Amino acid sequence: MTIRKMVLSVAMVAMLAETAAAQEAKIDPMTVVPDPATVATPKLDFAETPEDAADYDKYFYFHRDGTSFEEALADLRDCDGFARGLSSGYRYQEAPYPYTYTAAGVAGGLIANAMMSAIFGSAEKRRLRRVNMRRCMGYKDYARYGLQKDLWQEFNFEEGFSAEEEGKRQAMLAQQAKVASGPRPAAKELGL
Amino acid sequence: MSALRSLAMLAVALAAVTPVWADEPEEKWQTRAVADKPAPLTLDPAKAYILIKADSMIMPTLMQLPSEEQAAAHARRRAEALTKEHGKWVKRHAGWEAEMKRWTKGMKKPEEPVEPTEANFGFPEYERVHSVMLGPQNRFSKEGGSVYLQEVPPGEYLFYGQANVCACLGTVSFEAPAGKIVPVELRLSLVDAIRDAPKENRPKTSLDLPAGTSQFLLRAAEVGDPRLPADAIVSPAFKPAGTRPNWAGAEVDRVMPMPGIFRYARGQQVDDSAPPAAVAASADPGGMPAETPTGEAGPDDAPASATPAGE
Numbered sequence: 193m194t195i196r197k198m199v200l201s202v203a204m205v206a207m208l209a210e211t212a213a214a215q216e217a218k219i220d221p222m223t224v225v226p227d228p229a230t231v232a233t234p235k236l237d238f239a240e241t242p243e244d245a246a247d248y249d250k251y252f253y254f255h256r257d258g259t260s261f262e263e264a265l266a267d268l269r270d271c272d273g274f275a276r277g278l279s280s281g282y283r284y285q286e287a288p289y290p291y292t293y294t295a296a297g298v299a300g301g302l303i304a305n306a307m308m309s310a311i312f313g314s315a316e317k318r319r320l321r322r323v324n325m326r327r328c329m330g331y332k333d334y335a336r337y338g339l340q341k342d343l344w345q346e347f348n349f350e351e352g353f354s355a356e357e358e359g360k361r362q363a364m365l366a367q368q369a370k371v372a373s374g375p376r377p378a379a380k381e382l383g384l
Numbered sequence: 385m386s387a388l389r390s391l392a393m394l395a396v397a398l399a400a401v402t403p404v405w406a407d408e409p410e411e412k413w414q415t416r417a418v419a420d421k422p423a424p425l426t427l428d429p430a431k432a433y434i435l436i437k438a439d440s441m442i443m444p445t446l447m448q449l450p451s452e453e454q455a456a457a458h459a460r461r462r463a464e465a466l467t468k469e470h471g472k473w474v475k476r477h478a479g480w481e482a483e484m485k486r487w488t489k490g491m492k493k494p495e496e497p498v499e500p501t502e503a504n505f506g507f508p509e510y511e512r513v514h515s516v517m518l519g520p521q522n523r524f525s526k527e528g529g530s531v532y533l534q535e536v537p538p539g540e541y542l543f544y545g546q547a548n549v550c551a552c553l554g555t556v557s558f559e560a561p562a563g564k565i566v567p568v569e570l571r572l573s574l575v576d577a578i579r580d581a582p583k584e585n586r587p588k589t590s591l592d593l594p595a596g597t598s599q600f601l602l603r604a605a606e607v608g609d610p611r612l613p614a615d616a617i618v619s620p621a622f623k624p625a626g627t628r629p630n631w632a633g634a635e636v637d638r639v640m641p642m643p644g645i646f647r648y649a650r651g652q653q654v655d656d657s658a659p660p661a662a663v664a665a666s667a668d669p670g671g672m673p674a675e676t677p678t679g680e681a682g683p684d685d686a687p688a689s690a691t692p693a694g695e
Contacts, residue, residue, distance in 0.1 A: 267651075274552055274627075274636045317633075323591060324636045331553055331638065332651040384591055 221362040222269070228261040228373075231366045234347040236377065238340040248338030248382055250322060251348075254372045256334045265369035271328035272365060275321045276355070314352030321351050330384040334372060337379045347371075413448075413514055417522040418533040424611045425533075432538040432560035433616075435567040437605040439529045441520040444570055445544040447511035448537065449557055449625075455510060462507040469500045511542060512631060525609055538562040542625050543602060545634065546570065549590070551600055552630045554638035554653050556646075558620040565617045569605035573597050573640070590637065599637045624653040 236253070238244070244251075256264070326336060347367035349356045356364075418425065418433070427433065436444055450458055476497045483494040498504070516534060524533035542557040544550055560566050577587050577594075587593055604619045624646035630636055641647040645657045 274630050276630075276633075320633075320635055323589075324630075326591060327637060328553060328651070331648065384595070 221359050224362075225262055225265060226366050228366075228370055231261075231370045233370055233374065234367050235343055236339065236371065236379075238343055240338075240340075244340050245338060247341060251339045251341050251344035252326075252336045252382060253339055253344070253348075253368060254329045254334040254336055255374070255377055256332070256372060257376055259373045261369050261373045264372035265366060267329065267332050267334070268365045268368050268372065271325050271332070272361070274328050275324035276351070317352045318350045326384055336382045336384070337377045338382055413537060415516045415537070416535040417518065418524050418535055419522065420524050420526070422611075425613070427563055427565070427613065427616055428535065429563040430538075431535045432562055433565040434534050434536055434541060434560050435524070435565055435605060435607065435612075436518055436532045436534075437529060437567065437569045437607075438572070440572075440575060441523070441530050442532075442546055442570060442572070443517055443519045444532075444546045445515055445517045445550075446534070446536070447516075447542045447544050448514040449540040449542055450510040450514075451539065454539075458510045462505070465507060466500055466502065466505050469505070473497055473499055509629075511544075511628075515544065527609070531609070533565070536560060542628070543568075543570075543600070543639065544628060545637075546572065546600065548632075549599055549635045549637050550628070550630055550632065551639050552628045552634075552636040553598075553651065554627060554648060555625050556602060556622040556639050556642070557625040558622050561618065563616060565607075565612055566620045567605035567607045567617060568620050569603050571601040571603075573599050573601060590635070598640050601640045602642075623657065624655050626653060 234253075254264075254268075259267075330336065347364050349361065349364055355361075434446060436442070477499070480494055480496055487493060516536065518532040518534050519530070522532070523530050525531035538561055539559075540557050541560050543555050545552070545555075558566060558568070573593055574587060574590050577597075581587070590599055593599070602620075602622065607617055622642055622645055638648070643656075646653045646655055648654065
């Protein structure tokens with residue numbers, strides 16, 4: 193092999209490795225930041241009824257003035273990570289290769305998870321997610337606005353015992369980020 | 385909240401944070417609740433003592449943060465565990481390859497075992513396995529509320545949360561020196577508001593607390609217990625300790641800002657205890673207005689970004 197061929201081979205290997213790494217990075221839905229132009233803007237207009245308003249503690253969206261799509265997505269992912277708790281998470285997920293030192297540790301974790309499920313129930317887990325998202329985003333100075341349930345379900349999810357599929361979750365978070373960084377809503381702010 | 389539910393939460397929290405190092409002789413990380421006895425307390429000079437005072441029975445969780453040496457030792461343990469686990473994976477993977485050679489369409493396809501790597505190896509953080517939950521029983525004193533006294537290894541301790549609420553969105557740490565007692569008062573804003581507010585204004589949930597009020601207020605506790613040696617009591621030097629993972633899937637909140645120590649700006653702690661130059665560097669490069677010490681939110685149109693403290 194000539195030196196030129198060797199250099200080319202090394203360059204090709206390096207390029208392939210770089211491409212593979214880039215592809216790997218691109219397919220990670222938890223970290224990729226989509227082009228906001230490709231993210232569909234959810235419908236937010238609706239004629240409010242008293243029933244809608246009574247459910248605003250469950251069905252809402254966030255907005256903050258002067259915030260870019262990237263900032264909003266980072267904030268939503270951060271809060272989503274806190275809201276998920278042990279089940280997975282953006283920054284805090286249980287690692288893909290979990291390890292526990294001792295049998296006691298394994299048993300402790302299993303007992304904790306089983307008891308959490310048995311005691312609190314799926315409805316409580318869903319409520320906790322809403323509380324945690326509201327508080328976390330509120331502390332980041334996002335305002336909260338109410339939404340009709342049907343419209344909310346188009347780009348939001350509830351999470352009980354079963355976690356939302358990661359690709360869908362991230363797609364919805366991206367839509368929420370588009371709203372959060374978009375024009376200020378005309379609707380009334382709800383507070384934390 | 386019912387007593388049964390509180391007990392269940394206690395059990396869950398215990399199961400979730402009980403140190404799993406206990407069986408490993410080289411670690412020897414132990415804590416002990418000091419019992420309520422009439423005799424004056426004799427301190428073990430090799431141990432530190434954390435006193436937590438509250439109006440009612442509580443279940444706070446404290447976590448020891450590692451020193452540089454402890455962090456290095458923990459990293460070594462992680463590396464050793466990873467090496468060991470990788471060795472097991474090599475065998476499992478060879479088994480999988482053999483199964484794949486026998487596999488044909490129509491059979492259930494064997495699942496390739498995940499290779500443990502530096503990036504994906506889920507080894508618990510130091511503080512997660514050096515944690516202790518105090519209370520709700522085993523009080524050192526019931527005079528004027530509930531006082532808990534815990535004997536712990538000396539070091540830096542983090543307030544992680546109380547009962548089923550973690551201070552994951554912003555907390556503090558403090559040193560617990562050997563042979564000393566560090567008294568901390570924990571005030572629970574929701575409990576205070578329910579007790580103090582007129583009936584029509586009482587919050588129903590923690591989300592109903594006044595704007596800028598989070599659920600935990602920590603400060604130095606006043607101690608007048610004659611059983612405690614007065615010359616061993618040192619006031620807690622609180623430091624902003626940033627955010628922490630919501631390991632137990634709990635409700636998340638944060639510690640109230642401490643004037644002169646830290647405040648929050650868009651959800652991130654800004655260290656006010658550092659020298660002025662360092663504050664300027666660690667706070668907001670864009671001049672973002674921070675929340676006031678009472679925690680009121682800044683204007684919506686403030687520019688973004690602040691540096692998390694203590695992370």
